[in-house]
Structure formats: C-alpha cells, structure tokens
Amino acid sequence: MLDVSLKHRFAGFDLDVAFTAPKGLTAIFGRSGAGKTSIINAVAGLLQTDYAQVTLDGVEISTLPTHLRNVGYVFQEARLFPHMTVQRNLKYGSWFRPKAGRDFDRVVALLGLEPLLARAPLHLSGGEKQRVAIGRALLSNPQILLMDEPLSALDAPRKAEILPYLERLRDEAGLPILYVSHALAEVARLATTMLVVEAGRLRRIGPTAEVLSDPSLANVLGLRAAGSLITARLVAQEDDGLSRLETAAGPVFLPRVAASLGALLRLRIPAQDVMIALQAPQGISALNVLAVRIEALRLGEGPGAILTLALGEERLLARITQRSVAALGLAVGQEVFAVLKSVALAQGDIGG
Amino acid sequence: MAEWLSPEGWQAVRLSLWVAFWAMLCSLPLAVAVAWLLARRDFWGKQLLNGLVHLPLILPPVVTGYVLLLAFGRRGLFGPALADIGIVFSFRWTGAALAAAVMGFPLMVRAIRLSIEAVDLRLEAAARTLGASGIWVFVTVTLPLALPGVLAGAILGFAKALGEFGATITFVSAIPGETQTLPSAIYAALQVPGQDAVAARMVAVSVVLAMGALIASELLARSLSRRIGASHA
Numbered sequence: 001m002l003d004v005s006l007k008h009r010f011a012g013f014d015l016d017v018a019f020t021a022p023k024g025l026t027a028i029f030g031r032s033g034a035g036k037t038s039i040i041n042a043v044a045g046l047l048q049t050d051y052a053q054v055t056l057d058g059v060e061i062s063t064l065p066t067h068l069r070n071v072g073y074v075f076q077e078a079r080l081f082p083h084m085t086v087q088r089n090l091k092y093g094s095w096f097r098p099k100a101g102r103d104f105d106r107v108v109a110l111l112g113l114e115p116l117l118a119r120a121p122l123h124l125s126g127g128e129k130q131r132v133a134i135g136r137a138l139l140s141n142p143q144i145l146l147m148d149e150p151l152s153a154l155d156a157p158r159k160a161e162i163l164p165y166l167e168r169l170r171d172e173a174g175l176p177i178l179y180v181s182h183a184l185a186e187v188a189r190l191a192t193t194m195l196v197v198e199a200g201r202l203r204r205i206g207p208t209a210e211v212l213s214d215p216s217l218a219n220v221l222g223l224r225a226a227g228s229l230i231t232a233r234l235v236a237q238e239d240d241g242l243s244r245l246e247t248a249a250g251p252v253f254l255p256r257v258a259a260s261l262g263a264l265l266r267l268r269i270p271a272q273d274v275m276i277a278l279q280a281p282q283g284i285s286a287l288n289v290l291a292v293r294i295e296a297l298r299l300g301e302g303p304g305a306i307l308t309l310a311l312g313e314e315r316l317l318a319r320i321t322q323r324s325v326a327a328l329g330l331a332v333g334q335e336v337f338a339v340l341k342s343v344a345l346a347q348g349d350i351g352g
Numbered sequence: 353m354a355e356w357l358s359p360e361g362w363q364a365v366r367l368s369l370w371v372a373f374w375a376m377l378c379s380l381p382l383a384v385a386v387a388w389l390l391a392r393r394d395f396w397g398k399q400l401l402n403g404l405v406h407l408p409l410i411l412p413p414v415v416t417g418y419v420l421l422l423a424f425g426r427r428g429l430f431g432p433a434l435a436d437i438g439i440v441f442s443f444r445w446t447g448a449a450l451a452a453a454v455m456g457f458p459l460m461v462r463a464i465r466l467s468i469e470a471v472d473l474r475l476e477a478a479a480r481t482l483g484a485s486g487i488w489v490f491v492t493v494t495l496p497l498a499l500p501g502v503l504a505g506a507i508l509g510f511a512k513a514l515g516e517f518g519a520t521i522t523f524v525s526a527i528p529g530e531t532q533t534l535p536s537a538i539y540a541a542l543q544v545p546g547q548d549a550v551a552a553r554m555v556a557v558s559v560v561l562a563m564g565a566l567i568a569s570e571l572l573a574r575s576l577s578r579r580i581g582a583s584h585a
Contacts, residue, residue: 046477066480067488073481079474083496095492096483140482 002056002144002176006042008049015039015049015200024192025170025177027208029184030220035200036180040146043178044071056143067096072142076149078129080121086132087117093140104139110172111135111165127158131165138169145169145177151186159186166190184221188212188229188268188346196220209266209314216298218271218306218317228271229346230314234263242287248312249290252343268346271306274318275339278328288340292316294332297325309338357553363529364537365557371445371533372513375452376460380506383457387464387505388490408519409458417522420451424523447524448531452513460509467501468494500573507569511562534558 005018015035028036041047043054045066054062061069080089090104090113108114111131121129130150137145150166151159163186170177170190181187187194187208194211196203198220204211209229211217232245232252243257245265252267259265281289292309299305305325307318318338330336357365389395390402408416423429424441431442441447471494479489495502517535520526526536534554541551 044481046481065485066477067483067485069481070483071481073478075474075478077474079472079478081475081479081493092479092484092492093482096485096488136482146481 001058002043002178003054004039004043005051005053006039006049007051008038008042008047010035010038010200013200017197017200017202019195019202019205021176021178021195022193023174023176025166025179025190026193026195027179027181027187027191028195028197029181029187029191030197030203032182034197036182036197037148039197040073040148040178040180043144044073044146045069046073070097070141070143072137072140072145074130074133074137074145074147074150076152078121078126078133080124080129080132080136082121084121085117086113086119086121086124089121089132090117090136090139092136097141099141102141107135107138110168125158126154127161130154130158130162134162134165134169143175145175147177147179149180149182152181152183163189184212185268188266214315218298218319228315228317229266229268230311230316232265232267234259234261234265236261247290248314249292249338252290252340253287254343254345257345266346268344269316269340270342271317271319273341274309274316274320275341276307276318276320276324276328276330277337277339280337281339284339286339286341288343290316290338290340292336292338294330294334294336297330297332299325309336311338357557358550360528361537361550361554361557364532364534364554365561367445367448367529367532368514368534369561371448371452372510374446375449375456375513376506376510378449379453379457379460379509380502383460383505383509384464384495384502387461387468388494390461391465391468392494405461406458408455413455413516413518414522416454417451417519420447420454420519420523424450441524443524443527443531445524445530448516448520448533449513451519451523452516452533453509455516455519456509456512459512460505463505463508464498464502467498467504470501471497500576503576504569504573507565507572511565514561514565515558534561 001023002021004021006015008015013035015038017039028039030036038047042049042052045064052062053060081092084092108117111134113131113135116124116128116132121132124132134150151162154162167190170192179190191208193205194208195205196211196217203220204214204217212221212228230247232247234243234257235246236244237256238244241256242253245252245254245257257265290311292311294307295310295315296308297305299322303321303323305320305322307320307330309316309318316338386401386405390398421428424434424447425431426442434440441450475493475497476489479493484492515535516533517539520531520533521536524531526532526540532540534557538551538554538558541547541554
C-alpha cells in the first residue's frame with residue numbers, strides 16, 4: 001500500500017495531491033501536462049518537491065535518495081543501457097540489492113525474454129525494449145512498480161503484444177503498480193483503481209468502473225473517450241458463433257469470447273455508441289438492448305447531453321444530443337432502453 | 353636508423369614519451385573527476401574552478417612554469433614538505449611531468465567534460481531507480497558511455513605533454529637525460545650554428561608522434577562508439 005501527499009510549485013501550475021494507492025494497478029489518468037509524471041517522479045525520488053510525504057508499506061521513504069527507495073520504474077522510453085546486453089541490463093539491479101534477481105527465470109518466462117538475452121539493446125524492436133525494461137524493473141526487487149506511459153511510444157501491434165504481459169503482472173506479481181497514462185482504453189483495460197488528475201489537482205479516485213461512469217468527469221476524460229465499464233458473466237457459447245453474456249440489465253451478445261463459462265468479464269461501452277429508445281425497439285438489427293433507468297441527465301455546453309443510466313449497481317454513460325433529450329422528453333428516473341452500437345471486451349477475467 | 357638521430361636526440365625522444373606518459377596517467381583520474389563535477393554538479397565556486405582549470409591554457413606558459421617553481425621548487429611553498437616525504441619535482445623528470453600535466457589538463461578536462469555531458473541523464477536516472485548510488489551510476493553507466501571521450505582526452509593530453517616547452521623549461525630547465533624533452537632539445541639544437549639538420553630531424557619525429565597520437569585517438573573513439581551504438585537505446 002502506498003500513501004502519497006505532495007505539494008510543489010511549478011512555473012505554470014501548482015501540484016497538490018494526496019491519495020492512497022491500494023494493491024493492484026492504480027492508473028493516474030489526465031491530460032498531458034496535468035502533473036501525472038511529476039507524481040511518480042516524486043514517488044521515485046527523481047523529483048524533489050517542496051513538500052512530500054510518501055509512505056510505502058508503512059515506511060516513510062520521501063527522505064531517502066532514489067537508490068534506497070526500492071521502487072521499480074518503467075519509463076516511457078525503455079532507457080536500456082546501450083553498453084550492456086539484455087541479460088546484463090536485466091541483472092543490473094541485482095548488483096545493488098542483495099535479494100534482487102532471484103526470480104530471474106520466472107520473470108524471463110513471464111515476459112518472454114529468453115530469445116533476447118544475448119542481444120544488444122540497439123537492435124531490439126520498441127516492444128522488445130519495453131519488455132526488457134519491465135523485466136529489469138521487476139528484477140530489481142521493488143516494493144512498488146512505477147510505469148510512465150510505457151506503451152505510448154509503441155504502435156498498435158506492439159501495444160497489443162505488451163498488454164497481456166501487463167495484465168499478468170498485475171494479477172501474478174502481487175506488487176502494487178502506479179501506472180501513468182493518458183490513453184483511456186489502456187486504463188479501462190488495466191486499472192483496478194483510477195485516479196484522475198487535472199492541472200496538478202486530484203479530481204477523483206476510485207474503482208475504475210465507477211470513475212469511468214462518473215458523468216461529471218466526462219470533460220476531463222474526453223467526451224469521445226468517455227464510456228463506462230459494466231460487468232457481465234459469460235453464460236453460453238451459441239451455435240452461430242456468438243457468446244451470450246448476462247448483465248444486470250439483460251443479455252449482451254458478442255462474437256465468440258474465449259473464456260470459460262461462468263467467467264466474469266468487463267465490457268467497455270463508449271458513451272457515443274449508446275442510443276436511447278423509449279420502448280423496446282422492434283425491427284432493428286441491434287442485438288444488444290438493455291433496460292435501464294435514467295439516473296442523471298447532464299446538459300453540456302454544446303449541443304450534446306450526457307445521460308447516466310443505471311443498470312443494477314452499475315452505471316453506463318450515453319452521449320446524445322439535447323435535441324433528442326427534448327424530442328423524447330427524457331427525465332431523471334425514467335425507464336428507457338439503451339441500444340448498444342458497440343461493445344468491447346475491456347479485460348480478461350476479473351475474478352470472483 | 354640509430355645514426356639518423358644522435359644518441360642525445362634519441363634520449364630526448366625517449367624522455368619525452370616517458371614524461372608525457374606519466375603526465376597523462378597521473379592527471380587522468382583528476383581530470384575525469386573535475387570534468388564530472390563541471391558537467392554534473394552545481395556548487396558554489398563552480399565558475400572559479402572552471403577558470404582555474406583553464407588558466408594554463410591562456411596564461412603564458414612561462415608564467416605557469418614560474419608559478420610551479422614558486423609552489424613546488426626546492427624553496428617553494430610545498431617543495432620542502434614534499435621533499436620530506438620523498439617527492440621532489442625541481443630539476444627532475446617528475447617536474448617535467450608535472451609541468452606537462454598542468455599544461456595538458458585543460459584540454460583533457462574539456463574533452464572529457466563534453467563526453468560526460470553527452471551521456472543521457474535519463475539513463476543515469478534509470479540506474480538510480482535500479483538501486484545504484486551516485487558513485488555506482490558513474491562507474492557502471494556514465495564512465496563506460498563517456499569512454500570514447502575520456503580516451504580522446506587522454507591522448508590529447510599526452511600529445512600536448514609531448515610538445516610542452518615553456519612551462520617545463522622555466523620550472524625544471526633543460527638538463528639532458530633528466531628534463532631535456534624533445535622540444536627543449538630542438539630549441540637547444542637551434543641555438544648552435546650548423547645544427548639545423550639535427551633540429552629538422554627532431555622536428556620530424558615530433559610531428560610523427562603528434563599525428564600518431566591524434567590518429568590513434570580518432571580510431572579508438574570510433575571503434576568504441578560503434579560498440580556502444582551510435583544512438584542510445
């Protein structure tokens with residue numbers, strides 16, 4: 001567990017945040033320049049802030065120099081040492097921390113680094129470099145892993161190559177991860193807890209699904225990107241290649257989901273891909289229609305409106321026009337139908 | 353070949369190489385330390401240190417030699433104390449080495465400082481997060497990556513030491529076999545009528561040594577950079 005309290009005066013803005021990161025992956029989300037990287041740099045001791053109190057598993061570390069803090073840091077660019085082979089990069093931490101490097105074989109297997117060990121960093125691809133950097137940080141035996149947009153320098157296929165490793169890391173390594181990102185899709189997929197930072201201040205911290213469905217954050221999260229996560233249980237693999245998932249508000253059908261029956265999955269539904277109907281729609285190609293209740297209605301500054309839809313305990317955001325709100329006479333408390341234009345699997349098994 | 357240069361001439365060449373070698377070797381660690389301080393640390397008096405290091409480059413060499421005489425001469429400021437522990441500079445080859453080291457120092461520091469400044473600070477930060485303290489970051493990351501520049505600086509210092517004349521002759525005179533290096537031997541030959549040919553041959557040796565040192569430094573730096581990789585991954 002990590003407790004952080006920071007204050008720092010920068011040229012353009014003031015950083016002033018305090019939060020507690022529980023186990024699992026905590027994403028620090030915000031626009032560029034919001035102070036995300038400053039936060040983890042301060043945790044690592046690479047940035048000296050005016051005021052800092054950082055407690056890691058009950059030990060105050062903010063007075064320690066970086067090399068004694070036991071943090072692992074994966075930077076945006078891999079920062080591999082060019083004069084060492086991959087193997088020596090991986091073992092670098094074990095020169096200084098006696099317990100480090102014990103899990104060498106396990107980490108190499110986890111990240112698929114075996115074929116790279118003898119190579120020089122110069123000749124690795126971006127994705128390979130970043131995997132080595134993650135392995136190097138893990139092998140320095142850290143008590144917490146800090147990651148600063150580790151995927152942002154990579155193209156889509158490379159991202160897809162690394163994401164599963166990060167998921168395994170979160171689920172298997174058992175160490176807390178502080179993950180800076182401005183990519184919502186990444187956060188939705190990886191984060192257990194989500195922290196929204198805006199202009200040096202903490203806007204919101206909470207479980208990812210809850211934060212993602214908070215309509216008051218839509219402007220920070222970005223209207224187009226705003227969406228929400230709902231949980232669903234895989235109940236059947238049907239003959240026509242679709243999988244049937246049961247949500248709190250009815251069934252959802254997705255192209256074959258590779259998971260075992262009964263698995264709990266997270267679905268990501270972008271707000272702009274939700275349509276509203278007053279009656280259960282007839283003669284429509286959309287398969288996924290959920291019965292929901294309007295919990296909140298927020299008119300934006302432009303022609304748009306954001307609806308918060310309740311399905312059981314979960315929330316779903318819908319972005320429609322104010323004209324539609326008026327035409328349908330939508331009001332808080334009303335029971336309506338949400339027509340989902342797209343549903344994506346956000347993340348693998350989330351357990352229990 | 354042996355008769356091409358007089359025995360005294362060869363002696364001067366050997367002495368020059370010997371003096372330059374020790375001058376370079378002994379000043380290198382200090383030059384690396386000072387270069388690192390100037391490149392990576394901010395402290396009170398940094399500009400003063402920078403100026404002090406560069407002073408021999410701009411002062412007339414005879415002044416530098418005279419200052420050395422005042423400091424390390426037999427009756428100089430530190431001379432007697434050093435003599436008590438067995439270190440004597442005045443009129444010895446060690447004094448020639450000291451003068452050469454002082455004169456070459458600014459060149460070495462400049463070359464090494466530039467190469468240290470070129471080492472990516474972000475790699476050093478990464479090393480610190482992996483548990484390396486300041487000195488280990490330097491030994492395992494900064495120094496290996498700056499090595500081409502360090503070697504270039506060392507060879508430059510060596511070449512400068514080979515050619516040092518003014519400070520050396522002021523500080524330790526030009527005693528054949530002890531402090532008469534190649535430049536002072538050339539100067540001595542030029543003072544004697546009819547020795548022009550002897551002087552010209554020693555000049556040729558001098559040019560070959562200097563060029564050789566520069567080419568060696570260039571080749572070494574290139575092969576090292578190739579090994580490390582042109583761009584830092």
